[in-house]
Amino acid sequence: MDLQRLEGILSRYACQPADLIPVLQDIQDSYNYLPKDELKVVAERLHLPLAQVFSVATFFTMFSLVPKGKHVCKVCVGTTCHLKGGQRLAESLSNRLGVDIGYTTKDMNFTLETVACLGSCAQAPVMMIDDTYYARVTVDKVPKILKKYQ
Amino acid sequence: MPFIESVDHLTEYRRRVRAARDPQQLQVLVCGGPGCLPLGSEELAAAFAAEMEARGIAGKVLLKTTGCHGLCSHGVRVLIRPQEISYQKVTVEDVPEIVETTLLSGGVVERLVYHHPESQAPCPHKMDIPFYQTQNPLVLRKLDVIDPESLDDYLALGGYRTLRKILFQMTPEQVIEAVEKSGLRGRGGGGFPTGRKWRLCREAQAQPKFVICNGDEGDPGAFMDRAVMEGDPHAVIEGMIVGGYAIGAMRGYIYVRHEYPLAVKRLQKAIDQAREFGLLGTNILRSNFSFDIQISQGAGAFVCGEETALIASIEGKIGEPNPRPPYPVQAGLFGLPTVINNVETWANVPEIINMGPEWFAAMGTDKSKGTKIFSLVGAVNNTGLVEVPMGTSLRQIIFGMGGGIAHNREFKAVQTGGPSGGCIPPQYLDLPVDYDSLQQVGSIMGSGGMIVMDNHDCMVDVARYFISFLMEESCGKCTPCREGLKQLITILNEITTGKGEAHHVDLMEDICQTMATASLCGLGQSAANPVRSTLKYFREEYERHIRDKKCPAKVCRQLLIYTIDPNECTSCLACVRECPVGAISGPKKEPQVIDQDICVKCGLCVDACQFDAVKVE
Ligand SMILES: Cc1cc2nc3c(=O)[nH]c(=O)nc-3n(C[C@H](O)[C@H](O)[C@H](O)COP(=O)(O)O)c2cc1C
Numbered sequence: 001m002d003l004q005r006l007e008g009i010l011s012r013y014a015c016q017p018a019d020l021i022p023v024l025q026d027i028q029d030s031y032n033y034l035p036k037d038e039l040k041v042v043a044e045r046l047h048l049p050l051a052q053v054f055s056v057a058t059f060f061t062m063f064s065l066v067p068k069g070k071h072v073c074k075v076c077v078g079t080t081c082h083l084k085g086g087q088r089l090a091e092s093l094s095n096r097l098g099v100d101i102g103y104t105t106k107d108m109n110f111t112l113e114t115v116a117c118l119g120s121c122a123q124a125p126v127m128m129i130d131d132t133y134y135a136r137v138t139v140d141k142v143p144k145i146l147k148k149y150q
Numbered sequence: 151m152p153f154i155e156s157v158d159h160l161t162e163y164r165r166r167v168r169a170a171r172d173p174q175q176l177q178v179l180v181c182g183g184p185g186c187l188p189l190g191s192e193e194l195a196a197a198f199a200a201e202m203e204a205r206g207i208a209g210k211v212l213l214k215t216t217g218c219h220g221l222c223s224h225g226v227r228v229l230i231r232p233q234e235i236s237y238q239k240v241t242v243e244d245v246p247e248i249v250e251t252t253l254l255s256g257g258v259v260e261r262l263v264y265h266h267p268e269s270q271a272p273c274p275h276k277m278d279i280p281f282y283q284t285q286n287p288l289v290l291r292k293l294d295v296i297d298p299e300s301l302d303d304y305l306a307l308g309g310y311r312t313l314r315k316i317l318f319q320m321t322p323e324q325v326i327e328a329v330e331k332s333g334l335r336g337r338g339g340g341g342f343p344t345g346r347k348w349r350l351c352r353e354a355q356a357q358p359k360f361v362i363c364n365g366d367e368g369d370p371g372a373f374m375d376r377a378v379m380e381g382d383p384h385a386v387i388e389g390m391i392v393g394g395y396a397i398g399a400m401r402g403y404i405y406v407r408h409e410y411p412l413a414v415k416r417l418q419k420a421i422d423q424a425r426e427f428g429l430l431g432t433n434i435l436r437s438n439f440s441f442d443i444q445i446s447q448g449a450g451a452f453v454c455g456e457e458t459a460l461i462a463s464i465e466g467k468i469g470e471p472n473p474r475p476p477y478p479v480q481a482g483l484f485g486l487p488t489v490i491n492n493v494e495t496w497a498n499v500p501e502i503i504n505m506g507p508e509w510f511a512a513m514g515t516d517k518s519k520g521t522k523i524f525s526l527v528g529a530v531n532n533t534g535l536v537e538v539p540m541g542t543s544l545r546q547i548i549f550g551m552g553g554g555i556a557h558n559r560e561f562k563a564v565q566t567g568g569p570s571g572g573c574i575p576p577q578y579l580d581l582p583v584d585y586d587s588l589q590q591v592g593s594i595m596g597s598g599g600m601i602v603m604d605n606h607d608c609m610v611d612v613a614r615y616f617i618s619f620l621m622e623e624s625c626g627k628c629t630p631c632r633e634g635l636k637q638l639i640t641i642l643n644e645i646t647t648g649k650g651e652a653h654h655v656d657l658m659e660d661i662c663q664t665m666a667t668a669s670l671c672g673l674g675q676s677a678a679n680p681v682r683s684t685l686k687y688f689r690e691e692y693e694r695h696i697r698d699k700k701c702p703a704k705v706c707r708q709l710l711i712y713t714i715d716p717n718e719c720t721s722c723l724a725c726v727r728e729c730p731v732g733a734i735s736g737p738k739k740e741p742q743v744i745d746q747d748i749c750v751k752c753g754l755c756v757d758a759c760q761f762d763a764v765k766v767e
Contacts, residue, residue: 122222
């Protein structure tokens with residue numbers, strides 16, 4: 001376990017129980033997931049039962065207990081995107097990447113996720129790879145977009 | 151930036167900012183709102199910067215990336231001021247021509263302006279465009295003018311004037327009275343009178359108290375809160391300071407969902423600026439009022455938009471709702487009195503105090519005052535954000551501002567209120583949009599999402615979509631919601647895959663009734679609305695699925711048959727490459743054929759085909 005890295009995160013907080021979610025967010029950002037051993041330390045330092053730390057870590061969709069890929073691809077399946085084929089877009093990506101939604105490719109390059117709404121409904125269907133938005137992504141545009149990340 | 155020490159200092163600083171500005175200053179305002187950003191606002195702004203530099207006018211023309219300009223379907227939008235020339239669908243390639251024609255020569259690039267759909271007349275100025283003409287923007291009014299990262303821009307337009315007014319001319323009691331008189335009701339969905347909420351909190355005994363801004367915006371299809379947080383963050387902050395002063399709180403929280411990284415960044419920047427300036431912190435403007443704000447990021451759960459779940463999440467717990475009462479005004483954050491309001495509610499506050507409650511109450515209907523922002527999306531020609539007085543009819547919004555249904559299709563329904571809302575059929579197009587009327591027809595205002603559907607959208611599929619969304623998002627704490635949604639989705643999946651049975655409709659109605667009566671929080675209580683409203687207005691469509699195993703809108707994939715029209719197939723093999731199960735084959739350079747025994751009816755071949763050769767029956 002990289003205790004120094006974890007301490008670096010914890011040192012930014014007063015380590016009150018209310019700091020749990022921000023601390024977990026920082027760990028998720030820094031490690032790309034929530035490693036188990038680190039969670040044990042967090043529970044100790046925030047004076048929380050480990051069970052509560054795990055309940056929070058598993059409740060919210062942004063947390064992951066397994067490492068995510070180098071790139072995270074979020075396909076919007078909000079209402080407008082649903083009507084305009086967001087679900088098919090997600091399926092097409094799943095086929096092309098050879099990975100189920102919510103999982104990471106074997107080479108750890110891509111994690112494929114769906115999200116409730118990215119808020120760019122006027123450009124449906126939309127997806128986001130890392131911090132870049134892609135507008136009006138019809139299935140036929142997928143190969144070209146994926147190429148940029150492979 | 152200076153530290154503002156007193157009221158006079160603030161007035162003086164504002165005067166200086168204004169004096170330094172030339173009203174005739176040529177400005178290029180590139181929309182960086184939620185709709186235009188994915189179309190390349192950043193690249194476009196960079197292209198303008200480079201071209202203006204190359205043409206030697208970089209110092210003379212002011213370039214800004216702003217918040218949402220409203221008409222997202224025609225993005226990326228660029229506004230040229232002071233003429234207010236409004237360009238649409240601008241790409242990097244158009245930049246040299248705009249610089250040459252408009253910035254250097256004062257003319258208009260006609261091919262980039264909106265053309266009136268009927269007369270075909272060009273509409274070069276913003277106010278020539280019908281979409282904008284009939285709106286009444288209060289909350290959105292600054293979004294296409296100010297740089298959201300500039301406090302000076304906000305101050306120049308009168309920002310933080312309200313702060314000065316409340317701190318030195320009004321008692322907290324008077325502030326609450328004004329908000330009560332204005333008739334402002336919560337914009338987050340419930341429509342609870344904001345003034346009354348503040349009063350209840352002020353009257354609560356325990357200390358300290360808190361204010362919270364609900365920026366969770368969980369309704370899929372709604373993005374007005376995102377646009378406001380990203381485009382005019384100081385308005386939200388100023389509103390919260392007013393609320394804090396009114397109820398006697400010293401701390402505020404803004405809860406933003408993590409899918410909105412730009413909103414977080416802009417709000418944080420605005421908070422830092424306000425602090426540095428002395429507009430947040432201890433003894434603001436040397437009054438004895440102290441107030442500060444921090445951001446709390448959501449971790450991705452729809453139910454966290456519900457106030458008690460949101461509070462639990464700020465406290466570091468899982469986002470499960472708690473029974474009310476006690477209401478947050480009595481026992482909210484950390485068990486202390488808390489006022490929680492929606493982003494748009496907060497953003498309305500400064501102008502209400504500034505202009506007076508009568509001004510605000512003069513807009514809208516008897517019971518719903520002021521304006522409301524709607525995100526108008528789906529099957530209309532003009533999609534984007536519109537802000538209209540409460541009571542504007544659905545027809546005015548959809549056919550006026552929205553420009554009617556795209557591709558000359560037929561209007562079928564409009565879904566309002568997000569997953570807790572309902573689908574409203576054509577016979578109610580003249581309904582005035584306010585809290586109460588929408589409820590009467592089985593929907594709700596919600597946060598203002600308006601998703602327009604045409605005859606290519608299937609109402610059973612829409613109900614199935616919302617129920618599956620809610621099932622994913624139900625926290626699972628109470629049984630009616632957890633199990634009810636599970637059963638509803640099982641039935642809806644059967645109906646949409648051709649396994650529906652005659653008794654399913656009654657069964658669903660029964661489940662809906664139980665969920666509405668017995669669920670713990672608003673999520674479960676209203677979760678049945680999408681099913682109930684579609685059953686009420688589109689029962690025939692359910693019956694077609696159940697009885698004839700047909701989907702009239704051709705959406706439910708398991709009820710369709712896919713074939714390739716040999717006359718239109720160009721043998722490009724795009725569908726063959728896309729098909730996940732290898733169902734499409736044929737000799738080289740000849741039309742391809744779909745093997746019905748292998749086809750899993752995923753529909754990807756339809757999307758992959760650029761020649762419309764894949765037919766659906
Ligand atoms: C399931 C559920 C989700 C909600 N989501 C939101 C939301 O995303 N944003 C919001 O402002 N209010 C949301 N609300 C309403 C809040 O509980 C609360 O009423 C609101 O924040 C109060 O602010 P207002 O009075 O200014 O509307 C939600 C309610 C429920 C039951």
